[in-house]
Every structure is written in C-alpha cells, then in structure tokens.
Amino acid sequence: MSNSFLIKTEKLYKKFPMGPTVLVALDNINITINKGEFLGLVGPSGSGKTTLLNIIGSLDSPTQGSVEVLGNKIETLSHQDAAKLRNNHIGFIFQTFNLLPVYTVYENVEFPLLLQDIETAKRKELVMQALEWVGLADRKDSKPSQLSGGQSQRVAIARAVVKKPELVLADEPTANLDAKNSHNIMETMVKLNEELDTTFIFATHDEKVMKYLKRKITLNDGYIQRDENISLNNQ
C-alpha cells in the first residue's frame, strides 16, 4: 500500500502577495497520502489547511515545489486538464454545502455524471445508489431550500461520491452542523471509505471529527507540526 501513493507533495510552498509583504500559506510541505486513507488536515484558522486541500484538488497551483495527484503534476496542469482531473477523479464537499439552488436533490447529485456524459439509465442507477448511501432517496425531488443543514451536507456527500472517485476532499464538512448531524455525516463518510475504498481528506478544526480520523496532519502557520497515524497508535 505504501508504494501505491495517491498524493505526494515535495517541498511545496504557497505564497500570497499581501500588499508590500508576502504571506506564506504553505511552507515546505512534504507528505505522501495512500489510497483508502481517512485523513484530516487539522490546525487553527489560517494554518493552511484549505490552501493545501485546494492545491491537492487542482483548484489552485503551488508557488513552488511539486504536487502529484493520481499521477498528475498539479503545477503543470492546464485549466482544461485540471477540470478533467476534478471531474473524473475528485469529489468535493464544502462547509456551506454549495448545492445548486435551482436543482432538485436528484439533479444536484446527477450533475457530475452529466459532465462525464454518462448515459441516462446508468446515471439514474448511480444517483439512486448514492442517495441510498446517504439515506436521502426519499428526498430526491426536494429542492436544497427544503432540506436541513445535515440533509444538505448528505446531498453534498452523495454528489461527491456518486462518480465513485478515488479521492474526496472535504473542507470543514461539519462546521455548519450540530453534534448529532456531524456524527451522522462522519459515520456516512467512514462507511463510504470502507465500502468504496475511497480516500477522504478533511480540512477541519472540529473536535467531533477527530475521533473518526485514521491519520491526522497538524498544520501550523503553513508548516507540518505533526503527522500521526491514529489507527496505528490506537492498536
């Protein structure tokens, strides 16, 4: 498993010009993430969690260093290829759910499959399967505005996993949820991680999420403070 890495960063730096100064958001990040991991990037606000997640997700590019995701060098990817990588291999879950308001639950989950040009019957099968996973098959015709926060995040999870991606990136997925919904969401993701062998990476500072993580990378001021394999420690 250790040889089949999914993500590898080497001497990764991300800097943002802030007026006359430069903010170093990521400072010499070197990590390797393997397939099937359930990993959390933790740390206080401004520690670089979301920036690292965005670069891994090819939404942003590094200022310096190398990032390899599923065999693709992020720093050299064109906009077109980055979009293709996200469309085919990466699912995103956002803190504010980011569901498309004019679409129904079904259509929101169906959207990534439409971009992949998958035929209607197959699409329907995959969407219903994803909604079953998150327990929302009976709400498929609802609009996002008719859902609770927990339900909305479950729809976002279904949308992220419907195409069965190798990698799911979740940015503060429980930040807008109460304790009960947070646990439900995390349990759903653990189940999907085990059943689909999908790699999950969270950016979070939510204590409720920590106990579900199998690996925790703590960032502070853009550098890695600690990288712990919790499941091994627990054993």
Next chain:
Amino acid sequence: MLIIKLAIKNLLGAGLRTWLNVIALSFSYVAIIFMQGLYAGMNNQMEASTIKVQYGGGQYWHELYDPYDPLSLDDAHGIIPNEIDGLIKSNDATSILIRQGSIYPNGRMQNILLKGIDPNQKILALPTHLLNNENGFIPALIGGRMAKSSGLKKGDFVTIRWRDAKGTFDADEVKIVEVINTEVSEIDNGQIWIPLDRMREMTAMQNEATMIVLKQDSQFAKNLSGWEFKNLDYLLADLRSLATTKSAGASIFYFVLLLLAMLAIFDTQILSIFRRRKEMGTLMALGMTRSTLIKLFTLEGSMHAVLAAIAAMIYGGPLVWYVAKVGYGLPASTNSFGFALGDRIYPEFTAGLIIGTILLVLIVTSIVSYLPTRRIAKLKPTDALRGKFI
C-alpha cells in the same frame, strides 16, 4: 446539449428576474415587428393606391413636361404618336392634357392645373364616367383637398380661365359634378378634371396630350420621338424614398426600445455573474471548464431572447394578426399629410420580417450576454468558492 439543459434550468429557476427581462425584450420584438409591418403595409398601400389612380403601368411624358415646373406646361403638349393612339383605342392607355388655369371661387382667384381626361377611360381608378354628364355645362371633378381649399362643393359652378394653344386667354364656367374622396393628393390638390375632348376644344389642341398613362402591367416601352417613357421605378422613386425616411425614423424608436431591453439583459448578466460566483466555483470544482462556464452563462443570457420570442408570439401574435386583418385606423387629418394612406393601414407581417427580427434580437442579445461573461475567464476557482470576484 448539456449546457442548453442547464441554461434552461437556471433561467427558469431565476424566476421573476428572468420573466421581467423576457417581458421587456418581448416588447422589443412586438414593437419592431409591428412598426416595420406597419411601414411595409403603408409603403405598399401608398404604392398600390398611387399606381391605381395616378401612374398606371408607367407613363409617357411629353419631352417638355416637368411636373416640378408649372411654366413648362405652356409648351408641354403634343400630338399623340400613332403607336400610342392604337393603345388608347384598345383601352390599353389613356391620355391626359394638362394646362395651367385659374378659378374664381367666392370672389377670389386660385391657380389650378386643368386636366383633361377621357370620361370612358378604364386605366385609372377615377370616377371619370361622371364627366359624361355634359348637360349644357362643362362637368368637372375635384378632390376632397381641392374642395376644402377652394370652398367648392358638389353642384357648385365656378369660373375657370385658361390660355389656349396660341396663348389667348379664355374663360367659362364649370359645374362640380362630384368631389372625389381620394387618398392620392397628387391628383387632388389644386386640380380640376374635365372631359378631354372638351378641353381640347377649349385649348385648340386637337388630338394632343401632355402625358399618356399605360394600363397596369403593360409591357409597352418603345422609344417614341418627342416623348419620354417613365417606368414605375422612376415614378415611385419619391414615394419610396419617403417610405425609407419614415421607416428610418421608426427605427430610432425601436432602437431605443431594444437598447433598454439590452441594458436590462446586460445588467442581469453582470448581477448574475456577481451573485453566482460561488456557484461558478462549485461548477468548476465539479469539473466544468471556464470555457464551458462562459458558454453556459452566455447561453443563459441569449435564451432570454428565445423565451421573449415565445412570449411575443403568445401575446403579440394574435395582436399583429388582428391588426393585419382589420387594419390600423387613421384619423381624417392624415389626408393632409401629402401621401396616400387611406382610412386604414393594413400592416404586412412577412415571414422575412418576423424571422429577421428574431435573428436580430437573438444576435444582439447574445453579444450583450457574452460581454460580461468574459470576466469568468479570469476567475480563479478558489476565489469563486470564497465568493471573491476577480
């Protein structure tokens, strides 16, 4: 295909904002089609009326005749050529003799054109048969405008004065046998129509004419010595240029209307791109490329024009059909405008006009929709997801 579905969904999902734009744009469609149809109808109607009562199928003018120079009338007459005489006898042409003269209605003098026409002619749609009534007086026809300016009415006698072929003044009385209600002012204003033979006697111009009007659709166009053939293109040139000027004036009106609708679309696009930047970020995160995003937003804007065309068809279709059928009533004062309008205009809404207007609005809307979306090309997915814009 996907972006068309998405664009329709987004557009319908936007609710009232979409429908307000669609209604504003549909007004442009209806206004452009209505105004253009009205002017096309007016133009055709003017041409048809003028051909029917004045120009026929073209005219031969005496070589000295100049309708814009009254002084030319003294010499603008000549013997009708044999070729034309044959046409007149077979009812394929009719001749008109024109002289200057004066009338003295109600104790004042008024300059007129005295026109002699064969009472039995069938070439021009004028009630010239009324000139057959020569019961001890010279029968005369005048138009409504002439009646108004001179104060004459049917049954009135009025003294006319003219000069014969040798320049000698002569005078007599004519009786107004009818006041013609005609749309064509050029056969009305300042004119008195009397029987041709009587006029030839009065002017000592036997077998002479100033112009010969050919039957409609006549193919006769020979070169005749001393006479110049004027085809309909020449005769209608002024009328057509008037119609073009009127149509250009109307274009300003609908250009303003279209501009307002385009401003609304442009504004909506800007607002939409600003308000939906998080949605754009999400779409990019889901794997949509920037170029597809630009196409999607441009298409959304352009589809306002498609929806507006449908809306315009729903309420504008019956409206234009009704107006085309019953005509558009004109007030009586339009008779004094100087061109042949009649009581009603019947607009003409051709397929070309409708399709052309739809294409015009669609193209303009697409351009206006595209312009703001170019900003998306600079959009970073991470900025968009944060709600930050460019």
